[in-house]
Amino acid sequence: MARMPDGPAPPPTVQKLRIRYAKRGRLRFTSHRDIQRAFERALRRARVPMAYSAGFTPHPKVSWAGAAPTGVASEAEYVEIGVTRALVPAELAAALDGSLPADLDILEVVEAATPNLMERLEASVWEIRLPGVEPKAAFDAVAAFVAAPEVLVERMTKNGVRTFDARAAVTAMEAAGGESDGAEPAADGAGRAGGVRDAAEGDGVSAGESGVGEGDGRQDRPCAILRLVVRHLTPAVRPDDVLTGLGRVAGLVPPVPPQVTRLAQGPLRDGSDATPASVSVEALSDPLDPDRVAAGSAGER
Numbered sequence: 001m002a003r004m005p006d007g008p009a010p011p012p013t014v015q016k017l018r019i020r021y022a023k024r025g026r027l028r029f030t031s032h033r034d035i036q037r038a039f040e041r042a043l044r045r046a047r048v049p050m051a052y053s054a055g056f057t058p059h060p061k062v063s064w065a066g067a068a069p070t071g072v073a074s075e076a077e078y079v080e081i082g083v084t085r086a087l088v089p090a091e092l093a094a095a096l097d098g099s100l101p102a103d104l105d106i107l108e109v110v111e112a113a114t115p116n117l118m119e120r121l122e123a124s125v126w127e128i129r130l131p132g133v134e135p136k137a138a139f140d141a142v143a144a145f146v147a148a149p150e151v152l153v154e155r156m157t158k159n160g161v162r163t164f165d166a167r168a169a170v171t172a173m174e175a176a177g178g179e180s181d182g183a184e185p186a187a188d189g190a191g192r193a194g195g196v197r198d199a200a201e202g203d204g205v206s207a208g209e210s211g212v213g214e215g216d217g218r219q220d221r222p223c224a225i226l227r228l229v230v231r232h233l234t235p236a237v238r239p240d241d242v243l244t245g246l247g248r249v250a251g252l253v254p255p256v257p258p259q260v261t262r263l264a265q266g267p268l269r270d271g272s273d274a275t276p277a278s279v280s281v282e283a284l285s286d287p288l289d290p291d292r293v294a295a296g297s298a299g300e301r
Contacts, residue, residue, distance in 0.1 A: 010058060013051040013082035016112035017089060018288060019096070021077050025103035028073040028260075035104070036064070039079065042099035048092065051082035066121040066265055069238055074262040078121070078287070080112060113294035120287040121232060123171065124265040125280065126239050128226040132255040135177030138224035141250035142175040151245035155235075162235065166245040169237035171268070173228040174279040227279040231268070 023035065030038075040060065043050055052058040061082035068074040089109040097106035130138060145151060151167040230237055239260045246252040263280075266287035 010052045010054055011084040013061060014084055015086045016080055016082050017087065017092060018078060018080050018110050018112050018117060018291060019093075019106060020108045020288065021079070021100075022105045022107055023068065023074045023077055023103070024105065025073070027101070027103040029071055031070050032064070032067045035067070036062075038101060038104060042096055043081070045099040046092075046095040048081070048087075048096070049084045051084050065118045066124075066232070068262050069240075072239065072260040072262060075107070076124075076262055076264045076266075078117065078265075080117060108288065110288050110291045111295050112291055114290045117287060120267050120290070121265050122267045123229055123231045123284060125263045125283055126226075126228050126230060126242075127261045127263055128228070128239055128243065129259040130224040130226065130254045131259070132221055133224040133252070134222045135175065135224045137250075137252060138175040138177075138226060141246045141252035142173050142226065144250040145170070145242075145246055146173055148249050151249055153241050153244045153248065155241060157235075164235055164237070164241075166237050166241045169231045169233045170242060171229045171231055172279045172283065173226065173242075176225045176227075177222065227263075229268075229279055229283045232265075 023030070027035075039062070043060065043062075050060040050062075052060055063080045065078040065080065068077060089111055093106045093109040096109075100106065145167065148167055150165045152163055153166045154161050154163050156162075228239075228242060230239075230242070239258075243252075243254070243258060264284050266284040269283060269285050
């Protein structure tokens, strides 16, 4: 029979809080495990009254949801924590943000008033910048990708090489160029080979945050921009899988590593697999809206 740990039980969880944070700049190259460590240190520095699990090796009650892969930036990462006394979300946001390293930024904290945040993270909106790729080549590749009934790609997993359909997860895709590039008419179908706004405009993501022009010293060469809405399937389809698919169906191979940013994640706005009205953050609902409504503090997104 297992021996129970000595001492009193840990204080109970009296409140759960959901945190939206951004991973920007050089921190996009940080592994998720290192992000976890940075948060744990910040929680201690901010003197957050964390709730702990019971047992011989208590752990702070921190639950991560839908973390972005290493090597990409994100404006929509989520984590939930449990605390032993009620906190004011805005005060926690300020204290925690001041304790985190630069480029790891707290965007919002809300009290968890509903269950199943992870289930609401149905899809992501991604932006992929392709320095050195002509917009016309990107338009053509997007058109070929969305016209294909399936796009099989391979990925090495812990169980060996796995083949899966990258096309099935992509509900919408657009291509565009920089300010000097002309937009082409949108094509019909789940993806649109049409122009979108420069991704630095309107969604709170600056060129520096997306990594535009980093490391190569060239600002005048072409830079195609892809935006896509990707459902969270099993196995997960990542932006690099979509790029592999674009290379397979259209021979699109970026000359330098792409710069990838997750702009949003949450439920598809119409609640179905139908094509979103736009390839932007507006394609998804805010996953924290149900908590705001349940807490009686619904506000603008």
